[in-house]
Amino acid sequence: MIIPFVDLKTQYQNLKPEIDKAIEDVISKTMFIGGTYPEDFEKAYAEKYGVKHCISVGNGTDAIYIALKALNIGLGDEVITTSVSWIATSEAISQTGAKVVFVDIEQDSLLIDVSFIEKKITNKTKAILPVHLYGQPAKIDKIKELCDKHNLYLVEDCAQAHFAEFKRQRVGTFGDIGTFSFYPGKNLGAYGDAGGVITNNDELAKFMRMFSRHGSLVKHQHEIEGINSRMDAIQAAILSVKLPHILDWNKQRFDNACLYNKHLKDIKEISLPKIMADVSHIFHLYVIKTDRRDKLQKFLDEKGIQNGVHYPTGLPFLKAYDYLGHKEEDFPNAFNEPKKILSLPMSPELTEEQIIYVSNAIKEFFEK
Amino acid sequence: MRFIDLQTQYLEYKTEIDAQINDVISNASFIMGSKIEELEDILANYVGIKHAIGCASGTDALLLALMTYDLQPDDEIITTPFTFIATSEVISFLKAKPVFVDIKEKSYNIDPKQIRNAITSKTKGIIAVDIFGQCANYDEINSVAQENNLFVIEDAAQSFGAEYKGKKACSLTDMTCTSFFPAKPLGCYGDGGMVFTNNDKKAEKLKSLRVHGKGSHKYDNIQIGVNARLDTIQAAVLLAKFPHYKKEIELRNQKASYYTERLNDCVITPHVCAHNLSVYAQYSIRAKNRDQLQEHLNTKGIPTAVHYPRPLHLQTAFSFLGYKKGAFPISEKVSNEIVSLPMHPFLTEKDQDKISEEIISFYS
Ligand SMILES: Cc1ncc(COP(=O)(O)O)c(C=O)c1O
Numbered sequence: 001m002i003i004p005f006v007d008l009k010t011q012y013q014n015l016k017p018e019i020d021k022a023i024e025d026v027i028s029k030t031m032f033i034g035g036t037y038p039e040d041f042e043k044a045y046a047e048k049y050g051v052k053h054c055i056s057v058g059n060g061t062d063a064i065y066i067a068l069k070a071l072n073i074g075l076g077d078e079v080i081t082t083s084v085s086w087i088a089t090s091e092a093i094s095q096t097g098a099k100v101v102f103v104d105i106e107q108d109s110l111l112i113d114v115s116f117i118e119k120k121i122t123n124k125t126k127a128i129l130p131v132h133l134y135g136q137p138a139k140i141d142k143i144k145e146l147c148d149k150h151n152l153y154l155v156e157d158c159a160q161a162h163f164a165e166f167k168r169q170r171v172g173t174f175g176d177i178g179t180f181s182f183y184p185g186k187n188l189g190a191y192g193d194a195g196g197v198i199t200n201n202d203e204l205a206k207f208m209r210m211f212s213r214h215g216s217l218v219k220h221q222h223e224i225e226g227i228n229s230r231m232d233a234i235q236a237a238i239l240s241v242k243l244p245h246i247l248d249w250n251k252q253r254f255d256n257a258c259l260y261n262k263h264l265k266d267i268k269e270i271s272l273p274k275i276m277a278d279v280s281h282i283f284h285l286y287v288i289k290t291d292r293r294d295k296l297q298k299f300l301d302e303k304g305i306q307n308g309v310h311y312p313t314g315l316p317f318l319k320a321y322d323y324l325g326h327k328e329e330d331f332p333n334a335f336n337e338p339k340k341i342l343s344l345p346m347s348p349e350l351t352e353e354q355i356i357y358v359s360n361a362i363k364e365f366f367e368k
Numbered sequence: 369m370r371f372i373d374l375q376t377q378y379l380e381y382k383t384e385i386d387a388q389i390n391d392v393i394s395n396a397s398f399i400m401g402s403k404i405e406e407l408e409d410i411l412a413n414y415v416g417i418k419h420a421i422g423c424a425s426g427t428d429a430l431l432l433a434l435m436t437y438d439l440q441p442d443d444e445i446i447t448t449p450f451t452f453i454a455t456s457e458v459i460s461f462l463k464a465k466p467v468f469v470d471i472k473e474k475s476y477n478i479d480p481k482q483i484r485n486a487i488t489s490k491t492k493g494i495i496a497v498d499i500f501g502q503c504a505n506y507d508e509i510n511s512v513a514q515e516n517n518l519f520v521i522e523d524a525a526q527s528f529g530a531e532y533k534g535k536k537a538c539s540l541t542d543m544t545c546t547s548f549f550p551a552k553p554l555g556c557y558g559d560g561g562m563v564f565t566n567n568d569k570k571a572e573k574l575k576s577l578r579v580h581g582k583g584s585h586k587y588d589n590i591q592i593g594v595n596a597r598l599d600t601i602q603a604a605v606l607l608a609k610f611p612h613y614k615k616e617i618e619l620r621n622q623k624a625s626y627y628t629e630r631l632n633d634c635v636i637t638p639h640v641c642a643h644n645l646s647v648y649a650q651y652s653i654r655a656k657n658r659d660q661l662q663e664h665l666n667t668k669g670i671p672t673a674v675h676y677p678r679p680l681h682l683q684t685a686f687s688f689l690g691y692k693k694g695a696f697p698i699s700e701k702v703s704n705e706i707v708s709l710p711m712h713p714f715l716t717e718k719d720q721d722k723i724s725e726e727i728i729s730f731y732s
């Protein structure tokens with residue numbers, strides 16, 4: 001049996017008539033760039049999310065870059081972020097010319113360790129960029145307090161956490177801007193690259209819209225220089241079909257995580273994902289930890305159980321950041337924990353039968 | 369009447385386009401699927417260049433190409449002010465400085481002689497644009513570049529398939545870029561673009577930069593990059609359209625000749641040099657009382673567009689460069705007179721007759 005890591009094929013089969021129609025609509029109207037499809041999605045997303053503005057952009061990396069540019073962050077500034085995430089998070093900071101300042105993670109949740117943040121704040125610090133990793137909100141209330149105290153901007157990277165909540169408030173709405181990826185494998189995913197930013201601030205919204213469309217809101221009038229970062233209409237139309245399902249899908253992922261927990265809880269050699277207080281976790285990824293990760297991974301590969309490691313190396317230790325000269329001791333958790341983590345198949349479409357199959361395989365591995 | 373008729377084109381190729389898109393969706397291979405490489409191979413072969421690298425847009429293609437040159441702040445790049453903003457936007461995006469030089473009065477392409485005068489000790493490269501689908505004068509541009517040790521990027525966003533002295537656009541300089549924006553001669557169904565180069569090292573670097581500066585595998589990030597991939601769905605659309613493209617270029621040229629025969633006496637029609645084959649991304653005329661003409665055509669149901677109403681040196685976004693009105697007289701004059709007429713392979717003679725008659729009657 002092959003267990004897919006994310007089951008996009010089944011999801012498509014479930015929504016086929018609507019998705020096919022959405023694509024056909026866009027093509028027959030030949031409205032591929034801008035226009036009603038992205039606009040309708042933006043409105044629907046903002047409304048469902050409960051914010052004033054959503055601006056659709058090319059992808060989740062651009063979303064962060066655009067958010068930072070809107071806050072006028074650039075050369076000479078510092079932005080504080082976590083040390084375990086997809087490189088997009090820190091890369092977008094560097095793209096602006098600002099310096100990336102990493103903070104170690106909590107050993108159990110793998111989220112940014114808030115207790116270390118304050119020590120990293122300098123007079124150059126402009127913003128904090130936490131990541132709600134794997135679908136679990138970081139301690140955003142504490143982070144917000146720090147931002148207020150030190151007069152810093154707060155941008156939340158919600159690429160993995162659409163509609164996740166911290167103390168019943170949705171992530172992405174605590175600070176100035178929330179950024180999203182709609183990469184196909186995300187909880188809400190398009191059929192190609194796509195992203196978005198949300199904000200309640202009219203000025204920031206206007207800037208981000210203009211900046212991502214070559215600095216122009218009126219054709220051929222370029223008030224500022226910008227970039228080309230738009231969501232294709234085809235992708236917007238597909239996302240509009242999927243959006244009404246996102247809360248159900250998040251719930252199904254959570255239920256599937258509970259099933260995994262139930263079937264895996266007796267295996268002493270692994271630790272299960274830690275759910276922190278005050279959060280609703282939407283389980284973009286279901287990540288276990290074990291000291292025998294590489295061997296287990298190989299075993300699952302052989303069984304046809306697709307899996308992943310998110311991410312094998314803490315950000316400060318990537319070659320791209322060699323120039324910062326970080327050492328193991330600077331971020332011990334970010335150095336050690338990535339060696340133990342393993343992401344198991346996870347999607348709303350995953351069945352209990354599949355979960356049991358995966359769980360039994362893991363048991364079998366440790367009983368060997 | 370449509371300015372560009374993508375509907376008719378879709379209906380003509382519907383079976384192939386639908387099948388290609390379905391293929392991508394049913395395999396759920398949306399990111400960097402095998403169709404990307406298939407398209408890259410086909411198009412590299414078509415233009416006669418070793419490497420083709422799909423990108424998220426024509427702007428990103430230019431950006432990635434330029435990133436491979438490791439520009440330093442204050443490096444100067446010479447380019448034309450008579451183009452879409454993307455051409456120079458990417459220069460300042462990388463903190464380098466765009467230096468504009470004027471265009472030739474007939475082709476609207478950058479004037480190689482003026483490039484020579486604009487070179488300083490800080491000049492690193494040139495971005496030439498093949499405006500409206502006609503290649504710039506690359507023999508001269510490349511020789512100025514060689515003499516001064518500069519790189520040249522061909523912005524072929526509007527000229528994919530065009531020819532210069534028998535060679536294909538996108539093969540005329542060190543690095544070349546095109547756009548598959550839907551309205552371009554070869555367009556996809558969203559944003560898309562491509563870079564071409566014979567340089568192995570640059571190709572490798574560019575492929576890494578395109579996907580977050582990756583090294584040997586996805587999570588081995590060796591440099592700061594961007595996310596600028598061509599969507600597989602868009603590659604699929606291009607795979608369906610490309611086999612028809614040769615015929616479309618012929619049709620575009622036929623439509624252009626048909627216009628020119630009718631309009632030659634009354635407006636300035638496009639001038640394509642004898643050694644060039646244009647793909648007519650735009651069929652643009654220069655007309656007296658342009659705004660009134662546009663208004664007149666509009667009331668008759670004829671869509672037109674102005675490429676470009678304001679040269680880049682006069683855009684607010686570039687005011688920091690300090691150029692004044694009058695700095696580039698030809699670009700400024702052309703911007704005031706230019707207007708593009710409906711142009712696509714499915715334009716009918718009936719429509720062309722109507723358009724021509726309305727223009728002639730406006731002036732008589
Ligand atoms: C935490 C995080 N930030 C940013 C991104 C970037 O999103 P995208 O791939 O759409 O550019 C991703 C996803 O890839 C992500 O997981």
Ligand SMILES: Cc1ncc(COP(=O)(O)O)c(C=O)c1O
Pocket residue numbers: 228425426427428451452454455497523525526547548549559560561
């Ligand atoms: C000359 C020129 N350069 C660059 C671009 C940018 O291409 P894209 O719109 O695909 O980003 C365009 C088209 O818009 C163009 O006409």
